[in-house]
Amino acid sequence: MTPDESxxxxxxxxxxxISEAWLLVKYTKDNGExxxxxxxxxxxxxxAPE
Ligand SMILES: [Zn+2]
Structure with a gap:
């Protein structure tokens, strides 16, 4: 399996x-993640995709 960056x-x-096409919001958590x-x-x- 090839890792898919999307x-x-x-x-x-x-x-x-869930692929990146469905991304709504990207944010930085308090712990930096x-x-x-x-x-x-x-x-x-x-x-929140796992
Ligand atoms: Zn679902």
Whole structure:
């Protein structure tokens, strides 16, 4: 498997793979990590990909 840089993670609700095309917001957490919110193409809900 080749790592895909446009892959954000999986939906915590349904496990669907979420690509960067669904990215809504990128922010920096208090601990310096980058956090993201994306829309799940399956749930049509806003989730934090895991
Ligand atoms: Zn989902």
């Amino acid at each position: 892959y954000l993670g999986r939906c915590p609700e349904c496990g669907e793979d 980058t956090g993201i919110w994306a829309e799940c193409p399956n749930c049509e809900d806003v989730v």
